[in-house]
Amino acid sequence: MIDFKITRDPQTGEEIWAVPLRGPLLLNHPLFNKGTAFPEQERRELGLLGLLPPHVDTLEIQVERAYEAFRSKPTDLERHIYLRALQDENEVLFYRLIQDYIEETMPVVYTPTVGEACQLFSHIYRHPRGLFVAYPEREHIDELLANTPQRHVDVIVVTDGERILGLGDQGAGGMGIPIGKLALYTLCGGIHPARTLPVLLDVGTDNPDLLNDPLYMGWRHPRVRGAEYDAFVERFVQAVMRRYPNLLLQWEDFAQAHAGPLLERYRDRLCTFNDDIQGTAAVATGTVLAAVEAVGTRLRDQVVAVFGAGSAGCGIAEQLCAAMVGEGLSETEARSRFFLIDRTGLLREGFSGLPPFQRAFVQPSSALASWRLDRPDHIGLADVVSHAKPTILIGVSGVAGAFTETIVKTMADLTPRPIILPLSNPTSRCEALPAQILAWTEGRALVATGSPFADVVWSGRRFPVSQCNNSYVFPGLGLGILAVGARRVTQGMFMAAARALADTSPAPTLPDAPLLPPLTASRSVSHCIALAVAKEAIAAGVAAPASDTEVERLVHERMWTPAYARLTGC
Numbered sequence: 059m060i061d062f063k064i065t066r067d068p069q070t071g072e073e074i075w076a077v078p079l080r081g082p083l084l085l086n087h088p089l090f091n092k093g094t095a096f097p098e099q100e101r102r103e104l105g106l107l108g109l110l111p112p113h114v115d116t117l118e119i120q121v122e123r124a125y126e127a128f129r130s131k132p133t134d135l136e137r138h139i140y141l142r143a144l145q146d147e148n149e150v151l152f153y154r155l156i157q158d159y160i161e162e163t164m165p166v167v168y169t170p171t172v173g174e175a176c177q178l179f180s181h182i183y184r185h186p187r188g189l190f191v192a193y194p195e196r197e198h199i200d201e202l203l204a205n206t207p208q209r210h211v212d213v214i215v216v217t218d219g220e221r222i223l224g225l226g227d228q229g230a231g232g233m234g235i236p237i238g239k240l241a242l243y244t245l246c247g248g249i250h251p252a253r254t255l256p257v258l259l260d261v262g263t264d265n266p267d268l269l270n271d272p273l274y275m276g277w278r279h280p281r282v283r284g285a286e287y288d289a290f291v292e293r294f295v296q297a298v299m300r301r302y303p304n305l306l307l308q309w310e311d312f313a314q315a316h317a318g319p320l321l322e323r324y325r326d327r328l329c330t331f332n333d334d335i336q337g338t339a340a341v342a343t344g345t346v347l348a349a350v351e352a353v354g355t356r357l358r359d360q361v362v363a364v365f366g367a368g369s370a371g372c373g374i375a376e377q378l379c380a381a382m383v384g385e386g387l388s389e390t391e392a393r394s395r396f397f398l399i400d401r402t403g404l405l406r407e408g409f410s411g412l413p414p415f416q417r418a419f420v421q422p423s424s425a426l427a428s429w430r431l432d433r434p435d436h437i438g439l440a441d442v443v444s445h446a447k448p449t450i451l452i453g454v455s456g457v458a459g460a461f462t463e464t465i466v467k468t469m470a471d472l473t474p475r476p477i478i479l480p481l482s483n484p485t486s487r488c489e490a491l492p493a494q495i496l497a498w499t500e501g502r503a504l505v506a507t508g509s510p511f512a513d514v515v516w517s518g519r520r521f522p523v524s525q526c527n528n529s530y531v532f533p534g535l536g537l538g539i540l541a542v543g544a545r546r547v548t549q550g551m552f553m554a555a556a557r558a559l560a561d562t563s564p565a566p567t568l569p570d571a572p573l574l575p576p577l578t579a580s581r582s583v584s585h586c587i588a589l590a591v592a593k594e595a596i597a598a599g600v601a602a603p604a605s606d607t608e609v610e611r612l613v614h615e616r617m618w619t620p621a622y623a624r625l626t627g628c
């Protein structure tokens with residue numbers, strides 16, 4: 059662990075970091091390294107003379123050079139490898155580059171390319187980043203945490219790699235996801251990169267390809283499950299709480315069997331949330347609120363079909379349902395407007411063995427009595443679309459192509475402005491391509507996707523396609539929580555985040571505008587969400603009281619900007 063002291067120049071206010079490293083060790087530290095931008099004075103004082111070419115670059119020139127190198131790579135995977143290497147070499151330059159070129163770089167740092175990077179993790183591995191907590195080390199988790207380079211950590215994103223995007227079990231390769239998510243915490247939410255820690259809980263893998271791969275770097279063992287798994291996670295959480303009592307812990311890409319139960323177990327014990335359940339629900343709710351306003355209707359009048367009744371699907375349905383109740387429907391009325399379809403078809407009365415989070419959305423038999431069905435034992439999406447006449451269709455199944463031409467055209471025949479959100483990631487798992495949806499609906503659909511897509515041109519009209527991804531929410535949510543030191547993450551914060559996001563949408567005021575602001579606005583969107591979340595935390599009594607002006611100051615001060623600080627020895 060390397061400790062350094064931050065002071066400010068009393069005249070200019072510039073940050074001065076007193077660092078305990080010199081020479082090659084300093085150049086090898088990604089947080090302190092400025093590469094060719096080390097000024098003359100620092101080169102002299104910190105033992106760098108001769109170790110760098112003599113010319114002193116500005117950060118802007120370094121960005122230009124790095125961008126040239128990024129562009130020269132032949133594939134997105136190569137570009138991902140390049141950016142990861144840059145992140146491990148010089149974090150200020152990495153963040154400034156991805157901030158300046160966010161539309162080009164975010165899909166490479168994050169979905170879709172991060173999916174491929176997880177699948178090939180053991181083949182493209184270059185440099186350590188993050189903490190691997192492997193099951194055989196379960197007695198020593200405190201020691202593992204003490205080995206990390208950071209003394210202070212504000213945010214951990216943790217996965218066990220079992221449900222990486224829609225790609226299934228990636229074992230230790232799942233580490234790519236916490237690394238990518240935390241990069242977005244910094245890029246979009248301004249969380250200081252030195253205060254983030256990606257964690258992979260390595261409980262083995264059931265992916266035979268990984269177990270048979272001689273290069274696989276994870277623990278070669280079938281997944282530990284049941285009581286042993288729970289006890290291991292409990293040890294991890296306790297160790298984290300001992301070392302970082304004020305930390306925000308984000309659960310990411312756990313399989314359905316663990317995602318909900320872990321959230322229930324820990325949500326009242328520390329400041330924690332599950333991004334796939336709650337972050338996704340907030341971004342989907344914000345997007346839907348913007349869409350219904352754009353078409354001049356109310357949320358309470360919608361009928362919602364959700365394809366894939368898992369962590370994300372049920373989380374989204376719960377939050378949309380709560381928002382409908384907020385618009386005056388009773389809970390029973392609101393729930394009757396949701397049709398959730400999973401592998402066994404529509405969730406409905408009479409299904410036995412459903413987990414409680416799905417049971418909350420079963421449709422009563424009476425509601426389906428008039429439906430004419432080819433296979434009454436399996437009510438599929440096509441049946442739901444033609445009988446329930448949904449106005450909103452959301453895909454979180456990981457099943458590519460599930461929104462077929464027939465399904466989308468039927469929906470469009472029954473509703474003038476269908477809202478269609480194929481949210482599965484990465485791109486290869488998307489339920490329908492935006493170009494298909496817009497062609498099948500003759501430009502009437504409002505579309506947003508989980509992974510990024512280029513604008514669609516249909517019949518001479520240009521339709522920008524928003525990325526409805528939890529990355530719009532968690533950076534701002536985290537920023538708001540950290541700014542006011544919230545002790546818990548409440549449901550109210552996700553509603554506040556959703557409404558703040560909807561308020562930033564250009565769609566209600568501009569025809570054919572995207573449902574969400576462009577990625578270039580990510581920092582300002584996160585700022586708006588952070589303010590709303592921080593105020594909600596105070597209102598809910600999980601953060602100390604502060605005036606709105608004070609909250610604005612706290613949020614502003616928390617937002618780190620990639621720029622070099624002045625370095626001195628110590």
Ligand SMILES: NC(=O)C1=CN([C@@H]2O[C@H](COP(=O)(O)OP(=O)(O)OC[C@H]3O[C@@H](n4cnc5c(N)ncnc54)[C@H](O)[C@@H]3O)[C@@H](O)[C@H]2O)C=CC1
Pocket residue numbers: 221222223224225313314333334338341365366367368369370371399400401402453454455456457481482483484487507508509526527528529
């Ligand atoms: N856009 C975004 O921000 C987010 C997108 N996602 C994506 O959503 C997908 C699902 O994620 P989770 O809900 O966490 O996974 P999950 O495994 O909890 O849920 C997926 C559900 O889809 C169901 N399913 C699979 N095949 C099906 C079929 N043929 N017909 C009907 N249902 C089927 C599964 O049984 C399961 O219940 C993933 O692709 C993930 O990348 C997840 C979180 C955020």
Ligand SMILES: CC(=O)C(=O)O
Pocket residue numbers: 222223224311333334482483508527528529
């Ligand atoms: C975006 C995200 O969290 C997922 O696809 O799992």
Ligand SMILES: [Mg+2]
Pocket residue numbers: 223310311333334
């Ligand atoms: Mg996820």
